[in-house]
Amino acid sequence: MFVSAIIDGIALGFIFLMLSLGLSIIFGLMRIVNFAHGSLFTLGAYLGFEVASRTGNIAYGILAASLIGLVGLAMERSLLKAKREPMIQVIITTGLMMLLDRLAWLRWGDVPHIWIPRGLEGVVRYGPIIMHSYRLFIIVVGAAISVLAYYLFTKTRYGLFVRAGIDDREMIQSLGVNIERLFTMTFAIGTLLAGIAGFLLVPWQGVYPLIGTNYLLYAFAIVIIGGMGSIEGTVIASILVGIIQQLCAYYAPYLTEISIGIAMFLVLVTRPEGLLGKVIE
Amino acid sequence: MRNLIPSIYFIILMLLPILFDAMGVVRLIPIFSYAYIMAIFATSFSLLLGYLGLLCFGQALFFGLGAYIAAYQLLWLKVPYPLAPVICAVVGSLAGLMLAFINRKVFRGIPFTFTSLSLLLIFYFLYRRRELRDISGGDQGLMIPLPEGFRSEIVPLISIIVFVIMLVDVVYTLRKQREAGSAMTSREERGVSRDVLLLSIVCAVFLLAVTAAIHYVASKPAPFRASPNIYITSLTALYIMYILLKKLVNTPLGLAWIAVRDNEVRAKALGYDTFGLKTIALVISGAIASVAGGLYIIHAQVINPDSAFSPLISINALVYSIIGGAFMVEGPIIGAILVTFIERYLAEYFGGWNVIFVGAMFIVIVFFLTKGVSYYLWSLQNKMLAKLPRIVKKRS
Numbered sequence: 001m002f003v004s005a006i007i008d009g010i011a012l013g014f015i016f017l018m019l020s021l022g023l024s025i026i027f028g029l030m031r032i033v034n035f036a037h038g039s040l041f042t043l044g045a046y047l048g049f050e051v052a053s054r055t056g057n058i059a060y061g062i063l064a065a066s067l068i069g070l071v072g073l074a075m076e077r078s079l080l081k082a083k084r085e086p087m088i089q090v091i092i093t094t095g096l097m098m099l100l101d102r103l104a105w106l107r108w109g110d111v112p113h114i115w116i117p118r119g120l121e122g123v124v125r126y127g128p129i130i131m132h133s134y135r136l137f138i139i140v141v142g143a144a145i146s147v148l149a150y151y152l153f154t155k156t157r158y159g160l161f162v163r164a165g166i167d168d169r170e171m172i173q174s175l176g177v178n179i180e181r182l183f184t185m186t187f188a189i190g191t192l193l194a195g196i197a198g199f200l201l202v203p204w205q206g207v208y209p210l211i212g213t214n215y216l217l218y219a220f221a222i223v224i225i226g227g228m229g230s231i232e233g234t235v236i237a238s239i240l241v242g243i244i245q246q247l248c249a250y251y252a253p254y255l256t257e258i259s260i261g262i263a264m265f266l267v268l269v270t271r272p273e274g275l276l277g278k279v280i281e
Numbered sequence: 282m283r284n285l286i287p288s289i290y291f292i293i294l295m296l297l298p299i300l301f302d303a304m305g306v307v308r309l310i311p312i313f314s315y316a317y318i319m320a321i322f323a324t325s326f327s328l329l330l331g332y333l334g335l336l337c338f339g340q341a342l343f344f345g346l347g348a349y350i351a352a353y354q355l356l357w358l359k360v361p362y363p364l365a366p367v368i369c370a371v372v373g374s375l376a377g378l379m380l381a382f383i384n385r386k387v388f389r390g391i392p393f394t395f396t397s398l399s400l401l402l403i404f405y406f407l408y409r410r411r412e413l414r415d416i417s418g419g420d421q422g423l424m425i426p427l428p429e430g431f432r433s434e435i436v437p438l439i440s441i442i443v444f445v446i447m448l449v450d451v452v453y454t455l456r457k458q459r460e461a462g463s464a465m466t467s468r469e470e471r472g473v474s475r476d477v478l479l480l481s482i483v484c485a486v487f488l489l490a491v492t493a494a495i496h497y498v499a500s501k502p503a504p505f506r507a508s509p510n511i512y513i514t515s516l517t518a519l520y521i522m523y524i525l526l527k528k529l530v531n532t533p534l535g536l537a538w539i540a541v542r543d544n545e546v547r548a549k550a551l552g553y554d555t556f557g558l559k560t561i562a563l564v565i566s567g568a569i570a571s572v573a574g575g576l577y578i579i580h581a582q583v584i585n586p587d588s589a590f591s592p593l594i595s596i597n598a599l600v601y602s603i604i605g606g607a608f609m610v611e612g613p614i615i616g617a618i619l620v621t622f623i624e625r626y627l628a629e630y631f632g633g634w635n636v637i638f639v640g641a642m643f644i645v646i647v648f649f650l651t652k653g654v655s656y657y658l659w660s661l662q663n664k665m666l667a668k669l670p671r672i673v674k675k676r677s
Contacts, residue, residue, distance in 0.1 A: 261400075
């Protein structure tokens with residue numbers, strides 16, 4: 001049971017990672033607290049669900065969910081680009097959160113939708129350990145996407161710009177980097193990851209209109225625990241929070257939600273900048 | 282003249298319930314009392330945001346604590362209601378002190394924002410637990426009986442006392458100004474006497490307004506008196522808070538806050554105890570937010586964890602402050618009234634699309650009124666005030 005809890009925790013951790021990596025990078029680079037991130041997670045889940053349940057192929061679902069990147073691109077281009085003041089952007093993303101959550105509610109209603117891909121319904125037994133095959137699948141896909149994202153942010157030229165931008169925005173601008181294009185691309189990539197994360201959660205926990213906004217709280221906690229704008233910190237914190245959450249769910253259900261608040265509180269009191277974050281002035 | 286403007290607005294708003302009744306939109310009365318309570322809450326939030334640059338996502342913690350403490354007092358301790366908000370304020374200021382103590386290492390920016398949020402989340406999830414249903418009320422919430430006083434017709438009378446105290450204060454300030462400027466030109470002296478004249482007019486109008494309000498409240502059978510009474514109570518509370526806060530931010534303390542907001546390192550170098558200044562602000566803000574919570578349970582008469590401790594309540598306060606303009610005391614008040622009106626009244630006409638309408642309105646408002654609605658209203662009011670003497674002159 002302990003091993004199953006750990007495996008579930010890692011699977012959930014990868015979902016968290018895909019959700020909060022975008023949030024963290026967007027905050028670190030653009031200083032936008034994106035409240036609409038959770039709604040895009042939900043929207044990605046619904047889009048993927050619609051396509052996957054019709055075609056029966058999980059790959060098409062993931063492709064459809066990644067279209068959320070285009071939604072994010074449109075959002076950034078049309079609304080956020082026009083107003084580059086952090087407080088105004090908070091209101092814009094809050095408005096979008098309400099709008100998108102409600103649109104999802106109007107289209108799909110309160111009832112959770114669930115779809116399980118064929119061949120991944122069962123469990124895998126290895127001695128006394130029982131593992132759900134879909135959660136193993138999440139770990140595989142999540143790890144692949146995370147490695148891809150990690151490669152993108154640490155090894156490519158684009159990732160170099162992003163990390164430099166997180167450290168000093170004005171400086172890279174003065175060195176001739178087109179910061180507007182960097183912003184748009186980063187926002188699109190961050191929202192794309194959120195959309196895919198939303199879809200990957202459908203066969204496990206289903207999808208309902210408020211799931212994204214609920215998960216957004218976890219994502220905030222992860223970003224804080226890991227350190228704002230720190231990619232490695234986000235990776236560690238996501239897996240950690242996923243495991244804590246699942247261990248609590250298995251052994252002490254009454255602690256499941258509170259544990260995250262307490263973890264966040266303890267980290268902030270002892271290390272205000274997060275586990276691997278830099279001090280932000 | 283300027284000193285009297287809030288009192289004039291207060292009188293106009295006092296008469297609104299009668300107008301609503303005449304227009305047949307009685308349901309606007311509770312909507313507006315809710316707006317005033319939220320305005321108090323939003324002001325406590327934007328005191329931190331606008332004057333100290335502290336974004337406090339945990340503001341709902343104070344609100345929820347105030348609401349639950351007031352509920353316990355009314356339900357179990359049978360404390361008379363006028364005392365309940367006072368105790369709420371004490372608890373809220375203690376909570377503010379605690380939050381300041383927790384943040385003693387890093388009392389700024391993102392770490393503060395999220396420490397307060399994590400404390401709020403701990404309370405929120407704790408209160409949502411099934412095991413604590415007895416003290417949290419669970420999903421249905423705790424039902425709070427309306428204190429008997431709200432069924433009587435004496436509530437408008439209380440606002441007279443408040444108003445008289447405030448007017449005495451205005452007169453006192455005027456006299457002090459007159460003493461300070463001994464070498465005053467005759468024109469300014471005339472200005473002061475005109476102020477006194479205006480003051481007496483305002484007093485007379487106010488007495489008329491309160492008489493009208495009492496008549497209005499008393500003309501209803503006892504069960505229907507609650508809604509205008511709650512309206513008058515919350516409006517009076519908002520008025521007191523506004524006057525006191527407006528005084529406070531113009532004292533050396535308020536100016537020191539602005540110094541800390543603009544450049545903390547420099548303020549520290551000048552010898553200000555920045556931690557102490559922030560702690561004072563947090564204590565005041567916590568007290569105000571708790572009072573708002575204590576008033577809220579009278580308006581809603583039911584309290585559950587989602588309406589007390591939800592992080593969405595803090596986000597609402599942020600929305601009110603930004604839409605109204607966080608850098609003025611008036612901003613969050615106007616923002617709260619405007620947003621509540623849109624949310625609870627206009628959005629009703631859109632059926633299932635109401636939330637979409639509200640979200641779209643947020644975006645439209647911040648897109649076109651970047652400085653906050655209150656800024657534009659303020660300049661409009663200034664333009665009208667500038668025109669006023671010209672009109673008077675033309676007539677004479």
